[in-house]
Amino acid sequence: MKFTPKRIEGNVNVSKTSPIKEFVILIGGLLGIGITLFIALGLLVDLIVPRISVDFENKLGSLLYSKFENAHRTTESKKLDTLFHQLVNHLPDTKHSFSLTVSKKDVVNAFALPGGRVVMYKGLIDKIDSENGLSFVMAHELGHFMHRDHLRGMGRALILAVIATTIFGGDNPLSQLLMESLTISEMTFSQDQESAADLFALSLLAKQYGHVGGATDFFISLKEKGALQKFKYFFSTHPNPEARISAIEKEIKEKAYALDTVIPLESVFVKDSTTPSIEL
Amino acid sequence: MTNIIILILLIALGYYAGHHAEKKHYQSIKKREEEFLNLPAVTFSEKMTPIENVASSTLVYGSAVISIDYFKRILAALRNIFGGEVGAYESLLDRARREAVLRMKSMATNANCIVNVRIETASIGKSANRKNSLGSVEAIAYGTALSFKEA
């Protein structure tokens, strides 16, 4: 038996497709599927949210927060609570049992949780000088409940997070890429809702005080202090304050709301240490 | 946003560096395969050669660990979703095996033939908490080098 040395030309063991071409096709396919899924999911959430009864929502809320129920029930000041319930009385009749929770954290933020719970941070209250301004922020959060944004936002984000991680696994660079692009599109989604909530807050403010003076107080104070870095968290889900001020002013002109003097805010926030602090 | 930029940079870097390295490697593989063209490596055993002819026999082996670049890693992850041929890994495995065979051949100095060659592949460099990520691939080739008596 003799050996004949021969060269093997070409390489049959490696596919000949160009990697760049393959990459573009695959990314395109993935994006297509992602976008379709996202739109379908958005439609689904919009379809489901109006059907969720307030009772069910309350149940969901109590289920989610039953653990730190006590900490959340405490209200820092009676005055804030009174103010909040005055606003609630102006709302159309719903089965929501609204409650206000003040967290002592020095974060400039406020949000609406399922079950009618509004959470405000001390850092935000400190930024506002007038009762009207404070009412506006509360009314804004109540607006989210009226539009059921809190369910909408949570629904889509929750479903997407679950889907992405089940398919690709949480540590996959692909799902990270997907989540990153999702938060960006989710942001414009919620910015529309923020604007709608602003307009709702304006009408509630008019019902409460008979005028809408002080509505833009909070945003003006944010803009003046110009401490953008510190409020990064706040801005991440909300539109730019200047855009919001101009949108509010436009609405005031259109609806011909009266503007009057504002009620200055006394130190409603009792700075004592006896109240339990809330960690969120 | 910064995450996306970093990701895109990594992919671009992976593509250019990986592509360049692969081209270089294949050039060197082809050059050395040419050099070793006269040293056959076969999978059948020594029974095929007349025993009185063999002067010496030694175990020879060669191994290579080749890692995948970031671009191909993403490409393979994408391919995994849609199914089909994972071309990104094919060149990786091909390079590792050919390199291993070449190293085995270069160990067999003065040999006339390598018999009973076996090639194995193993994946290493997978960290326990990231099971989805591909570390690198190791190929090992081993066989028995025979040198014949001068006739």
Place this chain on the structure above:
Amino acid sequence: MILTNTETVPGKTIVEHFGLVSGSTVRAKHVGKDILAGLKNIVGGELKGYTELLQESRHQSMDRMVEQAEQLGANAIVNVRFATSSVAQGAAELYVYGTAVKVQ
């Protein structure tokens, strides 16, 4: 092309050999099949999707090896060995190699 995993082709004599030939492939199923297979894992039984995948891959790698052997002018491959590796998750990696020979 005669493929054997013995030293020789029984009944024939090897007259010439050309060294190693090999074929390898890495193939994956789409994510839907992966999920189905994951569900099937609960009740056990044959994973048809994966059986299919491995068979396809094995055929493809053998075809590739045969292609190399044909290029060398061989008419048989002896001492064929199959090897699998698991570098990529959810993908089948098949490797097959042997010695290309000419038999009479």
